Amino acid sequence: QVQLQESGPGQVKASQTLSLTCSVSGGSVSSGGYCWNWIRQHPGKGLEWIGNIDYSGRTDYNPSLESRLAISVDTSKNQFSLRLSSVTAADTAVYFCARVIVATRDIDYWGQGTLVTVSS
Amino acid sequence: DIQMTQSPSSLSASVGDRVTITCRASQNINNYLNWYRQKPGKAPELLIYLASILQSGAPSRFSGSGSGTDFTLTISSLQPEDFATYYCQQSSSSVWTFGQGTKVEIE
Numbered sequence: 623q624v625q626l627q628e629s630g631p632g633q634v635k636a637s638q639t640l641s642l643t644c645s646v647s648g649g650s651v652s653s654g655g656y657c658w659n660w661i662r663q664h665p666g667k668g669l670e671w672i673g674n675i676d677y678s679g680r681t682d683y684n685p686s687l688e689s690r691l692a693i694s695v696d697t698s699k700n701q702f703s704l705r706l707s708s709v710t711a712a713d714t715a716v717y718f719c720a721r722v723i724v725a726t727r728d729i730d731y732w733g734q735g736t737l738v739t740v741s742s
Numbered sequence: 743d744i745q746m747t748q749s750p751s752s753l754s755a756s757v758g759d760r761v762t763i764t765c766r767a768s769q770n771i772n773n774y775l776n777w778y779r780q781k782p783g784k785a786p787e788l789l790i791y792l793a794s795i796l797q798s799g800a801p802s803r804f805s806g807s808g809s810g811t812d813f814t815l816t817i818s819s820l821q822p823e824d825f826a827t828y829y830c831q832q833s834s835s836s837v838w839t840f841g842q843g844t845k846v847e848i849e
Contacts, residue, residue, distance in 0.1 A: 671838040682836050727833035728776045728791035
């Protein structure tokens with residue numbers, strides 16, 4: 623059974639960098655056939671795709687966040703990470719990490735989500 | 743970006759009812775359409791992928807249909823655990839987008 627778990631600070635000051643890590647168990651980030659995603663949900667709102675990375679390090683980013691965004695993978699730790707710079711209150715959200723099956727392009731496993739609040 | 747529009751935004755129904763939710767894409771998405779159910783405080787869970795294929799472990803009361811730009815999720819007999827918010831999501835383009843959600847409430 624694949625499990626994903628987000629970790630990182632629950633509060634970040636405005637203008638600083640939000641950093642989250644997703645630890646994967648029951649599967650390998652090095653496996654071909656999958657890519658590793660970040661998705662967020664503003665309080666009481668819908669879902670927003672942030673971006674993804676595959677086992678080779680190839681990334682796709684949401685253009686609305688691309689200038690502030692970096693997603694990386696650490697195969698030695700079986701983790702992937704999100705860094706979002708210059709945060710504002712608009713970046714306050716629950717952040718989910720998730721696994722996508724490349725062949726069918728669906729999100730089959732999600733982390734539980736972690737709330738990140740941007741404070742002034 | 744491809745825009746995804748769901749309707750209705752919310753609905754009220756009773757246990758046992760048949761429920762239909764629609765999702766329209768702003769351009770052809772070649773059946774790369776997924777449906778998720780999200781219960782309060784939880785992560786979404788995959789119900790249907792590639793427009794009509796039931797995810798392993800998802801209840802058989804869920805079905806999906808459609809192609810091109812117009813898609814439907816049907817719940818044949820609503821159960822108590824189905825009172826939740828449902829999202830469609832396209833994965834046709836390199837930038838993935840979700841519908842705004844449909845909240846299914848108890849009538």
